[in-house]
Structure formats: structure tokens, C-alpha cells
Amino acid sequence: MTAVLEARHLSKTFPARDGKGVVRAVNDVSITVGEGETLGIVGESGCGKSTLARMLLRLIEPTSGEILFLGEDLLALGPSGMRARRRDIQIVFQDPYASLDPRMSVAQIIAEPLDIHGIGSRAERREKVRALLDLVGLDQGAGGRYPHEFSGGQRQRIGIARAIALEPKLLVLDEPVSALDVSIQAQIINLLDDLKGRMNLSYVFISHDLSVVQHVSDRVLVMYLGRVVELGPAQQVLEAPLHPYTQALVSAVPEIDPQQRKARIILPGDPPNPEHIPPGCAFHPRCPKAIGICKTDMPVARNGETHSAACHLL
Ligand code: SF4
Numbered sequence: 500m501t502a503v504l505e506a507r508h509l510s511k512t513f514p515a516r517d518g519k520g521v522v523r524a525v526n527d528v529s530i531t532v533g534e535g536e537t538l539g540i541v542g543e544s545g546c547g548k549s550t551l552a553r554m555l556l557r558l559i560e561p562t563s564g565e566i567l568f569l570g571e572d573l574l575a576l577g578p579s580g581m582r583a584r585r586r587d588i589q590i591v592f593q594d595p596y597a598s599l600d601p602r603m604s605v606a607q608i609i610a611e612p613l614d615i616h617g618i619g620s621r622a623e624r625r626e627k628v629r630a631l632l633d634l635v636g637l638d639q640g641a642g643g644r645y646p647h648e649f650s651g652g653q654r655q656r657i658g659i660a661r662a663i664a665l666e667p668k669l670l671v672l673d674e675p676v677s678a679l680d681v682s683i684q685a686q687i688i689n690l691l692d693d694l695k696g697r698m699n700l701s702y703v704f705i706s707h708d709l710s711v712v713q714h715v716s717d718r719v720l721v722m723y724l725g726r727v728v729e730l731g732p733a734q735q736v737l738e739a740p741l742h743p744y745t746q747a748l749v750s751a752v753p754e755i756d757p758q759q760r761k762a763r764i765i766l767p768g769d770p771p772n773p774e775h776i777p778p779g780c781a782f783h784p785r786c787p788k789a790i791g792i793c794k795t796d797m798p799v800a801r802n803g804e805t806h807s808a809a810c811h812l813l
Contacts, residue, residue, distance in 0.1 A: 500533035502567075503669050503701045504555065504588075509564035511550050515774055522773050524550040525561075526725040530703075532669065537695070537702040539716030539733065541709055541748065545771050547725040548705045552673045555703065556588050557581055569668070586616060589662040593674035595654035599646040605632075605657050606642035612664045631660040634697075635690060652683035656690065663694060671703045676711060688715055710752045713737045721745045724771045724781040731806020741808035743788045780811065788812060 509528045512521040525547040532538045540548045553559040555566060557573060566573040568584060576584060589612075592598040599608055609628045613619060619627060632641055635656040646654055655675060662670055672691070676684040688711070694700060706712050712719055712733075719736040721729040721744065729742040740746045747764040754761070768785040777784050783793040792811050801813045 500536065502531050503534050503536075503569060504530070504532040504703070505565075505567040506530045506551075506555060507565040507567075509551065509554055509566070510562050511547075511554060511559060512562045520774075523725050523776060524773055525554065528564075528722070528725075528727055530720060530727075532701050532703055533717075534668075534701055535695070535699055536717045537704050537715050539712035539719045540703065540705045540722060541707065541712045541719060542722035543707060543771060545724075545773055546722040547773065548707075548722050549673055551722070552590065552671050552703065552705050555671055556585065556590055558590070586612075586665040587668045588671065589665065589667040589669075590671045590673060591655070591658050591662045591675045593677050595651065595658040595678075596646060598658055599654060601646050603645075604642065605637075605644055605646070605649075608646070608657060609642075609660045609664055612661060616665060618665070627664065631664055634663070634694070635660045650683075651679050652686060655679065655687050659687075659690065659694070663698065663700075666698065667700070669701045669703070671705070673705045674707070675704070677706065677708065684711065691715070709737070709748050713752070721748070724773055724776050726781065727800065727809065728782070729806070729808040730800070735805040739805065741803045741806070741813060742810050743786050743812075744782050745808070747787075780809075 507529050509525055511525040512523050515522050528551060530538060540551065542548050550559060554561045568588060573584065606628050609631050610624050613624045613627060628642055629639060632639060637653065637656055646657065649657065676687050679687060695702060704712065704715050716733040718731065719733045720727055721742065723744050729736055729740065729745045736745060737749055740749050747766050750761050750764040764787065766785045779795045780793040780798050783789045786793065790811065798809045798811045800807045800809045803813055
């Protein structure tokens with residue numbers, strides 16, 4: 500499979516709030532996204548997944564690492580080169596209301612990327628907006644209305660229409676359905692699935708919700724406190740998780756079939772705080788399987804039978 504995106508050893512540090520140290524939001528993360536592939540990234544709030552998403556588009560500049568898009572070094576591009584490359588990499592945010600300018604009509608919002616990149620004549624742009632409304636399941640009358648007139652699901656359709664207006668190759672979807680009701684989530688996921696096939700898109704799909712990630716992803720990457728703790732084909736990671744953190748996440752996914760229900764693993768301790776990353780394995784204060792070495796030595800990723808995880812028990 501041709502790699503559309505490769506990020507190597509990406510890290511991002513921010514100054515700590517107390518002004519004394521640094522927060523390692525993303526720490527030595529490497530990912531590859533193949534053509535037509537959906538890579539799901541899952542983890543709790545504060546694990547660094549949204550910072551990673553923004554770094555892939557250089558909305559946040561990495562502290563170190565490399566990002567290759569179709570083999571081109573994105574971090575070596577100047578502002579105009581990066582602007583041109585953004586045609587191919589677009590992002591959809593969690594809150595469609597906050598990401599849509601309330602003073603612009605839906606047609607203006609969807610046409611904005613075409614205007615910025617000077618694509619087509621006015622008439623061609625109008626036609627393109629009509630086609631995009633159709634593609635995302637909105638009626639033609641929607642173009643003349645404003646974001647506040649729409650429901651959350653419809654607003655996310657508008658956000659998606661804008662993101663695909665330039666016919667990108669890669670969409671970074673940052674919690675795209677988390678703010679929506681479950682029934683609407685399913686509609687948006689079906690829309691994304693349909694668009695992926697029609698437009699040969701690749702997705703980086705970020706979510707804290709493992710059941711959503713399981714549904715959409717070819718491969719799944721699990722993050723904990725800025726690091727990758729498990730990576731592999733979606734089915735293997737979710738049906739036979741290797742890392743105790745992933746095992747806890749999987750155990751919390753509701754299972755309709757009573758025969759398949761597993762005992763829920765409740766993690767002790769506080770949720771992760773990237774300002775205070777524990778030494779050794781960062782998960783050790785909450786890990787039900789921790790052993791002595793976990794407090795002092797950071798585990799490296801090792802290959803299991805089907806996929807990899809970073810745990811001393813492997
Ligand atoms: Fe748990 Fe130790 Fe594995 Fe970390 S390395 S996940 S603390 S067993």
C-alpha cells in the first residue's frame with residue numbers, strides 16, 4: 500500500500516503552566532497512513548491525540564520529528580508551499596458550530612477554500628457548491644442559510660463539505676462525531692464511509708470512543724500520555740488487546756450480546772495529566788499488572804503475534 504502520510508518521531512512540548520518545566524504533549528510518535536486507509540487514533544482526553552492531529556497539518560509546529568506527505572517533507576515547506584499542500588490535507592473538527600463562521604452563508608463557507616485557492620470561475624464555484632451539498636446529503640436550499648439554522652449533524656455535514664471541496668487526499672477527523680447524538684453519529688460515519696470510497700480518501704480518525712474507532716478503522720493506534728502504547732489491525736487490537744491500558748478501554752465498550760460481555764476493568768487513580776508524566780511506564784500508577792521494572796524503565800514497542808505494544812509483559 501502506498502503511504503500517503505508518514506510521521507516519524509514526532510514530539511511536541513509546551514511550557515508548563517507553572518513556568519518551570521515542559522509538558523510533553525506528544526512524545527516520539529511515528530505513524531503511517533496508506534492510500535485509502537483509515538488509521539484510528541484512540542485515547543483519553545489529554546493523551547495528545549488532538550495535538551498530534553494538528554501537527555499533521557502544521558496547525559501546531561512539531562518540536563521535533565518529520566512529516567512526509569507523498570514523500571515530500573512538509574516541515575521543509577515555506578508558508579506558500581504549505582498553503583498549496585493544504586489542498587491535499589484537510590481537517591474536520593469536533594465542534595462544527597465553533598468551526599463555522601456564523602456570519603457566512605453555508606454556500607460561502609463551502610466555497611471559501613475554492614476562493615482562497617483561486618479555483619474555477621464564479622459560476623464553476625457555484626456549481627461545485629451545489630454538487631458538494633448534494634454529496635453530503637444537504638438540500639440545495641441550505642446554501643443560502645446560516646450555520647445557526649442547522650442541527651449539529653447538519654452542521655457537521657457542512658464542515659465535511661468544506662473539507663472535501665478541494666478534493667483532498669487525506670482528511671484528519673478530530674473527534675468528528677463526539678458532539679453528536681448516537682443516531683446522528685451513525686449517519687455521519689456512513690457519510691464518511693461513502694465519501695472515502697467515492698473520493699479515494701485516506702483518513703486519520705481521532706476519537707476517545709473505542710466503539711466508534713473500531714467501526715471505522717483499518718488499523719488502530721492507542722495513545723497514553725503522549726506516547727503510542729499499542730498499534731495494529733483494528734480487529735486484532737480490539738479483540739485481542741496486548742497492552743493493559745487497551746484491555747481496560749476495550750472492557751468498557753458496551754457489548755449488546757450478553758454471551759460476549761467481559762468484566763469491566765476499572766482503572767484506579769487519576770486520569771492522565773500530561774504535566775506530570777510518571778517515570779518508567781507512564782501507565783504504571785494505574786496498571787493492574789504493573790511489576791517492579793515498570794516504575795523505572797520505559798517499555799519500548801515490541802511485536803506480539805499479530806501486532807505491537809509497549810509493555811514489559813510482552
Ligand atoms: Fe503495565 Fe508495566 Fe505493561 Fe506498563 S509496562 S502497561 S505498567 S505491565
